[in-house]
Amino acid sequence: MENQTRFDLNAAIESWRQELAAQPNLASDDRRELETHLRDAIAGFQQRGLNDEESFWLARRRVGQPQQLGEEFVKADPAKAWRERIFWISFGIIVFLLLTQILSFAVGIVLYYLFPGLHELYVNSGYWPTNAVVLIIGIALARGWFAQSMKLMWFLKNRFHLVSLVVILDLLLSLAQTEFARESFLLHGHHPSVVTWEWTPWLENVLHFLLGYLARIFAPVVFLVLFFPAQNQKVLKRS
Amino acid sequence: MLTKDLMAASSKPLLLSILAGGESYGYEIIQKVRELSGGQIEWSDGMLYPVLHRLERDGLIDSEWKEADTGRERKYYFISSDGRKALKTERQQWLAVHNTLSKLWKIKPVSI
Numbered sequence: 527m528e529n530q531t532r533f534d535l536n537a538a539i540e541s542w543r544q545e546l547a548a549q550p551n552l553a554s555d556d557r558r559e560l561e562t563h564l565r566d567a568i569a570g571f572q573q574r575g576l577n578d579e580e581s582f583w584l585a586r587r588r589v590g591q592p593q594q595l596g597e598e599f600v601k602a603d604p605a606k607a608w609r610e611r612i613f614w615i616s617f618g619i620i621v622f623l624l625l626t627q628i629l630s631f632a633v634g635i636v637l638y639y640l641f642p643g644l645h646e647l648y649v650n651s652g653y654w655p656t657n658a659v660v661l662i663i664g665i666a667l668a669r670g671w672f673a674q675s676m677k678l679m680w681f682l683k684n685r686f687h688l689v690s691l692v693v694i695l696d697l698l699l700s701l702a703q704t705e706f707a708r709e710s711f712l713l714h715g716h717h718p719s720v721v722t723w724e725w726t727p728w729l730e731n732v733l734h735f736l737l738g739y740l741a742r743i744f745a746p747v748v749f750l751v752l753f754f755p756a757q758n759q760k761v762l763k764r765s
Numbered sequence: 766m767l768t769k770d771l772m773a774a775s776s777k778p779l780l781l782s783i784l785a786g787g788e789s790y791g792y793e794i795i796q797k798v799r800e801l802s803g804g805q806i807e808w809s810d811g812m813l814y815p816v817l818h819r820l821e822r823d824g825l826i827d828s829e830w831k832e833a834d835t836g837r838e839r840k841y842y843f844i845s846s847d848g849r850k851a852l853k854t855e856r857q858q859w860l861a862v863h864n865t866l867s868k869l870w871k872i873k874p875v876s877i
Contacts, residue, residue: 559840560811590809602815603818
């Protein structure tokens with residue numbers, strides 16, 4: 527009984543989960559599946575009258591060592607690890623571009639109406655304050671700093687939701703940046719944060735072009751990676 | 766206990782047969798195999814998934830995340846029409862082996 531009060535099952539599962547996350551060959555879907563298996567196994571042992579700690583360790587042993595799991599999964603589908611990597615790299619680039627654009631757009635409008643002086647400073651700086659914020663958030667997410675609160679983001683659990691959301695945001699942003707939107711009620715015809723697009727020197731124009739259109743180039747890459755079938759079929763079955 | 770080779774060879778017909786009887790998820794599948802084989806076939810839990818994923822890639826089974834009655838989500842697997850065809854072939858082959866051995870060992874054969 528003493529152990530039961532001292533042993534924190536959720537903390538143990540969480541640390542197991544992190545161990546699993548450190549395996550580059552395990553896709554998030556694989557990890558999620560293994561976690562449901564671990565939880566089922568724990569529940570099974572608990573039903574047989576074992577305490578939390580015993581159940582956890584037995585279930586953990588049964589599921590297998592995280593490193594071994596990673597090796598087995600990659601053997602079953604070596605191309606998958608690379609598809610995963612390419613997916614997340616492309617996804618990261620697109621989301622970075624998208625968020626920096628949305629943020630600079632929004633912050634630009636707010637500053638323009640509330641602090642016109644700051645607005646000019648912000649635009650001349652090349653929007654770096656918002657870019658830096660997005661970069662920091664991105665690094666934090668990649669390092670898993672928000673791992674706990676990420677559970678709340680249901681759409682992260684389904685890759686299709688995730689990609690759809692990004693594509694929709696991307697399309698909306700593209701629409702917001704068209705001539706039509708600039709001339710329409712949204713921006714009252716001439717808004718500096720839009721006008722600067724035409725006034726910037728050529729180097730900045732090139733950068734804008736690359737950043738703006740790279741997202742649209744990367745989007746098909748993401749879909750390719752998502753739906754590209756694995757080539758490797760000759761796999762030794764392991765028991 | 767089965768040998769490694771036999772374990773690997775039998776995983777496909779076993780999985781397809783279980784899923785032909787209705788959708789299921791990893792933990793349940795392992796429990797079922799353990800139970801049906803009387804403990805003779807002990808699959809290691811983590812190794813089951815690569816096999817399931819390979820069958821899915823081959824189009825023999827499909828999968829879907831679904832919420833169970835307990836509120837917890839699980840990845841359910843179910844057999845596809847290609848899977849049923851593959852199971853038919855597997856069945857014929859395994860019964861051929863079974864019947865040949867049965868004759869040699871003078872056990873009553875099973876009709877295909």
